[in-house]
Amino acid sequence: MLEVRDLQAWYGDSHILHGVTFDIQEGEVVSLLGRNGAGKTTTMKSIMGLTPRRTGSVKFRGKELIDARTDQVARAGIAFCPEERAIFASLTVIENLLLPPRIGDGGLSLEAIYELFPNLRERAGGQGSKLSGGEQQMLAIARILRTGARLLLLDEPTEGLAPVIVHQIGRMIQSIRQRGFTIVLVEQNVRFAAAVADRHFIVEQGKVTDMIASGTGTLERLQASLRI
Amino acid sequence: MDTLFGIPLPLFYGQLLLGLINGAFYAMLSLGLSVIFGLLGIVNLVHGALFMTGAFTAWILLDTFGLGFWWSLALAPLIVGAFGILIERLLLRHLYGLDHMYGLVLTLGLALVIEGAFRNKYGSGGLAYQIPDALRGATNLGFIVLPYYRGAVVGISLVVCLLTWALIEKTRLGARLRAATENAPMVQAFGINVPVLVTLTYGAGVALAACAGVLAAPIYSVNPQMGANLIIVVFAIVVIGGMGSIMGSVLSGFGFGVIEALTKVFYPQASSTVIFLCMVAVLLFRPSGLFGRRS
Ligand SMILES: Nc1ncnc2c1ncn2[C@@H]1O[C@H](COP(=O)(O)OP(=O)(O)OP(=O)(O)O)[C@@H](O)[C@H]1O
Ligand SMILES: [Mg+2]
Numbered sequence A: 001m002l003e004v005r006d007l008q009a010w011y012g013d014s015h016i017l018h019g020v021t022f023d024i025q026e027g028e029v030v031s032l033l034g035r036n037g038a039g040k041t042t043t044m045k046s047i048m049g050l051t052p053r054r055t056g057s058v059k060f061r062g063k064e065l066i067d068a069r070t071d072q073v074a075r076a077g078i079a080f081c082p083e084e085r086a087i088f089a090s091l092t093v094i095e096n097l098l099l100p101p102r103i104g105d106g107g108l109s110l111e112a113i114y115e116l117f118p119n120l121r122e123r124a125g126g127q128g129s130k131l132s133g134g135e136q137q138m139l140a141i142a143r144i145l146r147t148g149a150r151l152l153l154l155d156e157p158t159e160g161l162a163p164v165i166v167h168q169i170g171r172m173i174q175s176i177r178q179r180g181f182t183i184v185l186v187e188q189n190v191r192f193a194a195a196v197a198d199r200h201f202i203v204e205q206g207k208v209t210d211m212i213a214s215g216t217g218t219l220e221r222l223q224a225s226l227r228i
Numbered sequence B: 001m002d003t004l005f006g007i008p009l010p011l012f013y014g015q016l017l018l019g020l021i022n023g024a025f026y027a028m029l030s031l032g033l034s035v036i037f038g039l040l041g042i043v044n045l046v047h048g049a050l051f052m053t054g055a056f057t058a059w060i061l062l063d064t065f066g067l068g069f070w071w072s073l074a075l076a077p078l079i080v081g082a083f084g085i086l087i088e089r090l091l092l093r094h095l096y097g098l099d100h101m102y103g104l105v106l107t108l109g110l111a112l113v114i115e116g117a118f119r120n121k122y123g124s125g126g127l128a129y130q131i132p133d134a135l136r137g138a139t140n141l142g143f144i145v146l147p148y149y150r151g152a153v154v155g156i157s158l159v160v161c162l163l164t165w166a167l168i169e170k171t172r173l174g175a176r177l178r179a180a181t182e183n184a185p186m187v188q189a190f191g192i193n194v195p196v197l198v199t200l201t202y203g204a205g206v207a208l209a210a211c212a213g214v215l216a217a218p219i220y221s222v223n224p225q226m227g228a229n230l231i232i233v234v235f236a237i238v239v240i241g242g243m244g245s246i247m248g249s250v251l252s253g254f255g256f257g258v259i260e261a262l263t264k265v266f267y268p269q270a271s272s273t274v275i276f277l278c279m280v281a282v283l284l285f286r287p288s289g290l291f292g293r294r295s
Helices: A040-048 A070-076 A093-098 A110-116 A118-123 A133-145 A163-178 A190-196 A218-226 B009-040 B047-065 B069-090 B100-122 B148-170 B172-189 B194-216 B228-241 B246-266 B274-285
Strands: A002-011 A014-024 A029-033 A053-060 A078-081 A151-155 A182-186 A199-204 A207-213 B138-140 B145-147
Touching: A002 A040, A014 A040, A014 A053, A029 A040, A029 A190, A040 A053, A040 A070, A040 A078, A040 A151, A040 A182, A053 A070, A070 A078, A070 B172, A078 A133, A093 A118, A093 A133, A093 B172, A110 A118, A110 A133, A110 A163, A118 A133, A133 A151, A133 A163, A163 A182, A163 A190, A190 A218, A199 A218, A207 A218, B009 B047, B009 B148, B009 B172, B009 B194, B009 B228, B009 B246, B047 B069, B047 B100, B047 B194, B047 B228, B069 B194, B100 B228, B145 B148, B148 B172, B148 B194, B148 B246, B172 B194, B228 B246, B228 B274, B246 B274
Parallel strands: A014 A207, A029 A182, A029 A199, A078 A151, A151 A182
Antiparallel strands: A002 A014, A002 A053, A199 A207, B138 B145
């Protein structure tokens, strides 16, 4: 579904990605793992065209997107949920939820979203900035489920959240994968990643250096590969 | 005769009305400035010149094409708004992400060029523009004689401000605009074409200024300086209201018009400085403005 080849990216003069290469099949959940500053977020941003400069190849459903503008990448069917969640403080919860336009069929209905995230229904009229960290994360994910985008890039969805909420997000990911979404996950929480993803790409100094498929002893193999 | 603190009441009410009328122009101009600054990060110093262009457009539409006030009220914002879109596409878009100073200098230069062009063609004496027939005359409200046209200016301005507020605060398009003001890259990552949104917003802000210019034509003389005199005050109002706050701009616009008028009644010497005193006071106690969101 997504083929990334020799993806390089720069912030000004700093060369951050030095040729990231990986593939994702439709319906898979994969994770990008690596140390702080390895380039995981930059990989997601440069897939979206959010870095100032990028080269290489990003093919989605056979369509080359390396020269596309960010909004064209989104319209092709890729949605991004950033690490900082980017809930808009000047918008209400429901305005945040309805902000991303529909770009295709196959998105969840508002009703289905409220079933996945009951809290959001109660908070719909409130200001986005008044939500708790967990609720903000749920809103940030819920927002991109409506649009019809079939590939979701989730950057550290469990960061800074209490274990119960992490558990809830894990269940939510299982439930949306059953609906046929394809998911790329960046995680610091290796245990969480081992539990929800089918395959894991190890990112080191702006490159993918290893791929580990889930199976027996995944967690140990991941920890060995990450040297933690 | 009734008096208030030694001031004859008719004089007091007369000034109050004048304050509301000035406030109507302040509100419409500061609204556009504030929205433009919020989304583009451009301090649009050409706003006053575009207000003036709106007034001249009304005069030219009448003089050359025989199109009257109501036609101008509809057409001038479109014409000048389209000119604004050109300015944004050709010039301003190169400045996004740079220091505010670049936008300030560019738009100031543009204002001087536009004002110079009109002065060159029409002189600086000022041209008369008639009040539309339907709004000639006045009514006696008992405590004051209200010229219909002046009442209409306040009314139209209020309607325009409220519609703009509703558009920004209550619609999907407005939500996109507010979101892009906060975090444009993220809005673009949702598949929204932010550059188009930016262009349209600038065009709409300019159209508001032109609309105010048409309304001003029958009240003030149509002259190349009419915007330059206003714009500094309007800037102070945007700062007082809080950059980027819609309601703040409208309320401070009308509010300051009234304060200015009352100062004229009670202490005329201070009437042209009171706005800046207000601005200093507000900035001391609320640096983000009366209605500004703290960032
Ligand atoms: N906007 C930016 N400007 C300049 N350098 C940046 C910028 N964003 C990230 N970097 C640099 O790029 C490198 C990779 O950052 P990135 O955010 O992709 O790492 P990450 O793998 O997501 O790390 P983390 O686990 O901390 O989120 C880091 O060295 C970082 O300092
Ligand atoms: Mg990161």
